Amino acid sequence: MTGAKAQCRTGSRIEANRADPKEGARPCRNTPSVAIRSRCPIRHDPAYPFHGNLDGPGQVTVRLGNYKDPVLKPWAAAQMRESNEEVLSGKREIPFSAQARCYPGGVPGQLLYPAEPFYFIQTPKQVWMIWQRDHMVRRIYLTDKHSENVKPSWFGESIGRYQDGGTLVVDTIGLSTNNSYIDNFRTPHTNKLHVVERFKLSADGKTLEALVSVEDPDTFNEPLHMVQRWRKVRNPLLETVCAENNGDHFDQNLFPIPQALQPDF
Amino acid sequence: MRIRPRAGSALAALPALIFSGSIYGGEAPDLSGIYWATRYSAKIELVGGGDLPLTAAGKAVYDSNITGLKDGSIRDDARTFCVPDGLPRVLSTPYPFEIVQAPPGQVTILYELNHQVRVIRMDKSMPDYRELSTFPSYNGYSIGRYEGDTLVVETAGFNGKTFADATGAPQTDGMTTVERIRKISPTQLEIVITVHDPQYYTRDWQSRFVYSLRNDVRIEDYLCGEQHRDISSVAGARPR
Numbered sequence: 020m021t022g023a024k025a026q027c028r029t030g031s032r033i034e035a036n037r038a039d040p041k042e043g044a045r046p047c048r049n050t051p052s053v054a055i056r057s058r059c060p061i062r063h064d065p066a067y068p069f070h071g072n073l074d075g076p077g078q079v080t081v082r083l084g085n086y087k088d089p090v091l092k093p094w095a096a097a098q099m100r101e102s103n104e105e106v107l108s109g110k111r112e113i114p115f116s117a118q119a120r121c122y123p124g125g126v127p128g129q130l131l132y133p134a135e136p137f138y139f140i141q142t143p144k145q146v147w148m149i150w151q152r153d154h155m156v157r158r159i160y161l162t163d164k165h166s167e168n169v170k171p172s173w174f175g176e177s178i179g180r181y182q183d184g185g186t187l188v189v190d191t192i193g194l195s196t197n198n199s200y201i202d203n204f205r206t207p208h209t210n211k212l213h214v215v216e217r218f219k220l221s222a223d224g225k226t227l228e229a230l231v232s233v234e235d236p237d238t239f240n241e242p243l244h245m246v247q248r249w250r251k252v253r254n255p256l257l258e259t260v261c262a263e264n265n266g267d268h269f270d271q272n273l274f275p276i277p278q279a280l281q282p283d284f
Numbered sequence: 285m286r287i288r289p290r291a292g293s294a295l296a297a298l299p300a301l302i303f304s305g306s307i308y309g310g311e312a313p314d315l316s317g318i319y320w321a322t323r324y325s326a327k328i329e330l331v332g333g334g335d336l337p338l339t340a341a342g343k344a345v346y347d348s349n350i351t352g353l354k355d356g357s358i359r360d361d362a363r364t365f366c367v368p369d370g371l372p373r374v375l376s377t378p379y380p381f382e383i384v385q386a387p388p389g390q391v392t393i394l395y396e397l398n399h400q401v402r403v404i405r406m407d408k409s410m411p412d413y414r415e416l417s418t419f420p421s422y423n424g425y426s427i428g429r430y431e432g433d434t435l436v437v438e439t440a441g442f443n444g445k446t447f448a449d450a451t452g453a454p455q456t457d458g459m460t461t462v463e464r465i466r467k468i469s470p471t472q473l474e475i476v477i478t479v480h481d482p483q484y485y486t487r488d489w490q491s492r493f494v495y496s497l498r499n500d501v502r503i504e505d506y507l508c509g510e511q512h513r514d515i516s517s518v519a520g521a522r523p524r
Contacts, residue, residue: 123507140386142316147384147394154368154401156394158503172505256403258421262365262508277508282363283397284324284378284521 060233060245061088061206064103073133081106081114084204095207095238102205112271116203121261121276123155123173125199126191126214127231130247136254146179146187153261159189169193171210187218201233201243209237225251312385313433315465318503319473319495320380324521328372328449331476331490342454342484349452362446366398366508368422370446371439371461372477374400375493378521379513380501383465383473391428391435396503396513404428404437416441420457434466448479456483471497 063069067083083106086099106114117124118132132152140147146159159179169176175194182188191214200206201214212235219228226248233243267273330336338346352358362369369377379396386392389407394400404426410416416425420443428437444457459481468474473495480488504513515521 121508123505140384140392142384142386147392149392149394149401154399156399156401156503170504173507174505255405256401257419258368258401258423260367260422262361262367277366277510279364279366279509282360283512284515284518 058090058241058243060243061085061091061202061204063204067103067107081112082116082203082205083107083114084202084206090239090241090243091206092238092240098207099205110272111274113273115198115200115205115274117198117200118152118261120274121153121265122198125173125201126157126175126177126194126212127216127229127233127245127247128199128201128203129155129157129174130216130229130231131203135259136252136256137249138256146189149256151256152259154258159187165190165192171195173199175212175214182217185219189216189218190214191216207238208233208235211235211237220251227251312430313435313467314385315383315391315435315467315473316385317473318380318382318498318501320498320501321376321378321493321495321518323519324376324378324515326376326450326520328376328451328453328491331492336448336453337486337489338454339482339484339486345454345484346452349447349454353452358452360447360450360452362398363450364508366506368398368400368446370422370442370455371424371459371463372479372491373447373449374402374423375463375475375477375491376449378515378518379506380498380503381495382503391437394503396506398508399506402426404435406430410438410440417457420444422446424461434464437461437463437465439463454484455479455481458483468494473497 061084064083064085069082070077070080072079083103084099086096105111117128135151137150144161148157157174159177162178165176165178169192171193172195175191177189177191179187179189194212196210201208215232217230229247231245262276265276361367377395377397381395384392391404393402402423406428408427410427420441422443424439425441426437426439428435440460442457442459447453448455462478464476466474475493476490478488478490506512
């Protein structure tokens with residue numbers, strides 16, 4: 020697809036990843052669709068600025084989250100610091116990243132996968148979100164109530180409704196915590212994580228925007244707000260299998276990809 | 285904006301989305317729903333019984349697969365790293381799966397096992413060999429059409445890395461399959477697959493699978509190596 024506007028061709032990177040690292044806890048000025056009440060997502064550690072593959076020439080760096088962010092509860096800050104130190108000490112050259120290591124990205128972390136399309140299938144009762152990358156699937160049940168007992172899982176239980184005609188509002192709970200993070204900075208969460216995503220196509224139909232709020236009173240001192248945007252294209256859904264050729268070929272002590280020691284059946 | 289996509293770079297495949305419309309309409313039989321087998325067999329069972337009609341080459345590969353899977357020199361990636369099972373093996377799944385007759389022009393089959401996704405294109409014809417062999421895949425390239433109450437799915441473009449069943453029955457990347465998918469009662473789905481793989485088999489052979497409609501269950505997340513749903517209700521599936 021050609022002719023995409025400049026502001027939407029980045030696709031899927033959380034806006035805040037590009038923001039001024041000194042911005043700290045000030046309102047998210049990069050989220051114009053949200054009123055100025057927004058607490059930004061966690062960003063990189065100001066001492067170790069992030070330079071990604073999409074950031075033009077220069078040495079690519081790994082993601083080290085700002086564990087000093089005052090929004091973090093002490094346990095979460097300590098866990099992030101430990102994860103950063105594991106990288107800085109060289110023990111693990113490339114930190115855990117869900118989609119690079121074939122893990123589900125969780126909610127909202129899965130929205131961060133930047134390099135391949137994802138697809139919506141909509142029926143009157145349900146919406147499926149299918150990521151081409153490793154054929155990850157999220158299911159959104161178009162109902163107004165969560166189940167009484169939600170079994171914790173990678174993508175939790177998502178219920179949704181259409182609001183004002185054009186916005187799909189998705190409410191997710193029941194997110195399991197083991198190796199599950201809300202972003203690529205390995206920002207952890209507890210089983211109290213509650214995520215609300217508002218998906219909306221732009222008026223010209225070319226851009227999808229998700230406004231996301233993340234609440235977890237045991238991890239964050241206040242809710243976080245973030246935005247993600249994608250360009251709409253007409254690509255066929257292909258098969259990309261993460262576990263293929265995903266060994267630790269350069270002895271970087273990569274996080275092991277999921278493996279079954281015993282087959283299920 | 286500091287992002288500078290370059291022609292020919294991986295950035296050409298920028299993130300994308302197809303926001304589809306309503307569900308598939310028209311005269312299509314309603315096959316949508318969640319289905320779950322009631323029995324499992326590691327060894328593929330042929331329509332009409334008997335053994336796989338292996339060629340000499342097929343028998344040699346099968347024997348070596350059986351030996352290799354037993355002594356560990358051949359790894360079953362579908363069970364170890366949860367790569368897609370491919371056809372016809374995925375049809376024997378003891379976990380539920382769902383058929384979604386959407387978006388328009390497509391039928392989508394989503395399996396709980398290995399969170400596999402199969403896309404069946406209802407509005408396309410089969411690409412030629414050159415195109416198929418450029419992007420071979422575990423699940424192949426599927427096109428479909430409705431014939432009365434039956435969804436007929438033709439698949440080609442496999443990658444040859446799969447087994448036809450859990451015992452290591454061999455297959456090549458030149459295999460083609462035809463599945464006939466229909467409801468045989470309001471609560472039962474039948475899939476009969478015909479496998480054409482002349483390098484390893486002396487004739488085309490068929491296998492039949494029957495599933496129960498189980499809209500009372502939801503498809504769960506599945507990650508390799510984790511504890512998954514209880515499948516002890518599926519006869520023949522080894523309980524954990």
